[in-house]
Amino acid sequence: MLGSITPLGERGRGSRWWVTVTAYVLGSTVAGVAVGSGLGFVGSSVAGHEPVTARLVVVSLGVIAGLLLDVGSFGLRVPTVRRQVDEGWRAGYRGWVWGFGYGIQLGAGVVTVVTTSTVYVTWLAAALSGSAVAGAVIGATFGLARAIPVLSVAGVRRPDQLLYVDAVLVRWAAPARRATYGVGAIVVCLALLGAARW
Amino acid sequence: MSPGMGSATTQTLVVVAVALAVAAGLRSTWSP
Numbered sequence: 001m002l003g004s005i006t007p008l009g010e011r012g013r014g015s016r017w018w019v020t021v022t023a024y025v026l027g028s029t030v031a032g033v034a035v036g037s038g039l040g041f042v043g044s045s046v047a048g049h050e051p052v053t054a055r056l057v058v059v060s061l062g063v064i065a066g067l068l069l070d071v072g073s074f075g076l077r078v079p080t081v082r083r084q085v086d087e088g089w090r091a092g093y094r095g096w097v098w099g100f101g102y103g104i105q106l107g108a109g110v111v112t113v114v115t116t117s118t119v120y121v122t123w124l125a126a127a128l129s130g131s132a133v134a135g136a137v138i139g140a141t142f143g144l145a146r147a148i149p150v151l152s153v154a155g156v157r158r159p160d161q162l163l164y165v166d167a168v169l170v171r172w173a174a175p176a177r178r179a180t181y182g183v184g185a186i187v188v189c190l191a192l193l194g195a196a197r198w
Numbered sequence: 199m200s201p202g203m204g205s206a207t208t209q210t211l212v213v214v215a216v217a218l219a220v221a222a223g224l225r226s227t228w229s230p
Contacts, residue, residue, distance in 0.1 A: 001227070001229065002227065032219075051207075052207035052208050052210075052211055053207060055211060056207065056210065056211055056214065059211070059214060059215070059218075063218070084230065106226070106229075109222070109226070112229065113229050113230055114226075114229075115225065115226060115228055115229045115230075116221075116222055116225045116226065118218050118221050118222035118225060119222045119226065121218055121222075122215065122218045122219045122222045125211070125214065125215035125218055125219075126215060128211065129208075129211060129212060129215060130208060130211075134208070134211075134212050134215075137212065137216065138212065138215040138216060138219050139219070141216045141219040141220060141223070142219035142220075142222055142223045143223070144223065145219060145220045145221075145222070145223025145224050146222075146223035146224075146226050146227075147223075148223075149224065149227045169227075169228065173228050176224070176225055176227070176228060177225070177228075179221075179225075180221050180222075180225045183217060183218070183220075183221040184218075184221070186217070187214050187217050187218055187221075190210070190213070190214055190217075191210070191211075191214045194206075194207060194210030194211070194214070195207075
């Protein structure tokens with residue numbers, strides 16, 4: 001995805017990179033807020049009546065189950081749709097249109113390929129957060145975190161720079177995967193400590 | 199349970215969820 005929104009590519013399409021990127025980040029954030037607040041609102045009528053400690057335990061169990069899927073335990077894998085954003089949009093629409101459209105789809109988290117169970121657990125946590133506002137905060141965080149890495153290609157103006165970015169992404173793929181596992185483990189500890197303390 | 203206790207656990211839940219959201223969002227950079 002990073003390679004799809006570069007100053008190099010946007011210049012070739014006659015678009016301004018910052019306009020496309022702004023629309024992309026905005027779309028991703030809007031989608032995150034919509035999904036998060038929606039889940040928070042729906043969940044508040046059910047989970048809102050349950051003790052927060054119980055909800056923390058459920059989130060912890062969700063993270064643990066997700067990590068088991070992420071590492072391929074029991075031959076299982078993270079369930080996902082196979083769909084990706086339509087590459088044709090970039091040639092057919094203005095930069096801000098496809099940027100916003102891509103952002104909406106990617107910020108929703110689950111309408112394109114899902115690579116990590118933490119996406120599902122994030123939405124589970126939003127549903128268990130107890131309110132639309134808390135869900136919106138969680139969703140906005142996801143949407144922003146999903147889109148912000150695009151800023152790392154702001155300096156790509158030549159093909160060799162794009163190749164370098166691709167190489168960096170490949171080099172960091174495994175560490176990023178392990179870091180996600182680490183965050184999951186920390187989150188479980190934090191949630192269980194919180195549940196036990198209160 | 200006092201309101202303060204409930205507030206603290208809710209904050210913990212939101213902090214946990216936000217940490218998950220950051221990890222999930224950044225990790226999704228490596229989606230195909």
